[in-house]
Amino acid sequence: MENIKEIDNENKAMIKIAESNPMEVNQINKSLLADPAPLGLAAFGFTTFLLSFVNAGILSGTAVSVVMPLAFSYGGFAQLLTGAFEMRRGNTFGFTAFTSYGSFWFFYGLLVFFSYLKIITISVHALGIALILWGLFTLYMWANAMRLNLALNMTFLFLWLAFMALGFGAYYSNTTLTRIGGIFGFITAFFAVYTSFAIISNSIKEKTLPLGSPWFKK
Known part of the structure; x- marks a missing residue:
């Protein structure tokens, strides 16, 4: 019964806070949620890392059959x-x-998948333009990441370079550019996974893994 009374008192306290300051309730609710960023960064980083083996020419194109399930699921x-x-x-x-x-x-x-089923034929020029467009999107995300920590800043910087190299490599059917894009992909994946690891580690114990200072203040 005492536990029920304590819960009831907590609920009443929350109602009073909501009546006096709704923004404070939002902050309390937000603090109760786990930080989802490490999951997203790990999913992005490890999938990018695997695909970069193909782009860098370390693994043959048949390795894409392993990349695809990871691309969908993770x-x-x-x-x-x-x-x-x-x-x-x-x-x-x-x-x-x-x-x-x-x-x-x-x-x-x-x-x-559609290409494998022969439903579509991939145009290298269209693919190149699509990747370059993703590069442009990444460019303006990087511009905003400069006001976050250095690790994220580097993640977006090298992702932008990877997209541009892969895009022009696809458009001009240039294997060298594609492999350079794969190398940038490895670096991107490293920073993404490190950031994920650092956020998790720093949430469990004292902040010991640095994320670096932003280039610009908010």
């Missing part, structure tokens, strides 16, 4: 889920980034 779905929780937390940047890049992995997976 790179795609997990990032869309992360984006939904970022929206719930009121994080516009996180919502836009994770939802967009989660959608990218679905785009990539469907492209390869």
Whole structure:
């Protein structure tokens, strides 16, 4: 009975806070939610890391058959889920980034899947333009990431370079550019996974893993 009374008192306290300061309730609710960013960063990082083996020419194109399931299940779905929780937390940047890049992995997976079934024929020029457009999107996300921590800043910087190299590599059927894009992909994946690891570690114990200072203040 005492526990029930304590819960009832807590509910009454929350009602009083809501009546006096609704914004404070939002902050309390937000603090009760786990930070979804490490999940999205890990999903993005590990999927990018695997695909970069193909783009860099380390693995043959047949390895895409392994990349695809990961692209749908982890790179795609997990990032869309992360984006939904970022929206719930009121994080516009996180919502836009994770939802967009989660959608990218679905785009990539469907492209390869439909091509394998011979439903479509992939135009290298159209693919190149699509990747360059993703590069432009990443460019303005990077411009905003400069006001966040350095690790995220580097993630978006090298992702932008990767998209541009892969885009022009596809458009001009230039293997060298594609492999350079794969190398940038490895670097991107490293920063994404490190950021994920650092956020998780710093949430469990004292902040010991640095994320770096932003280039510009908010």
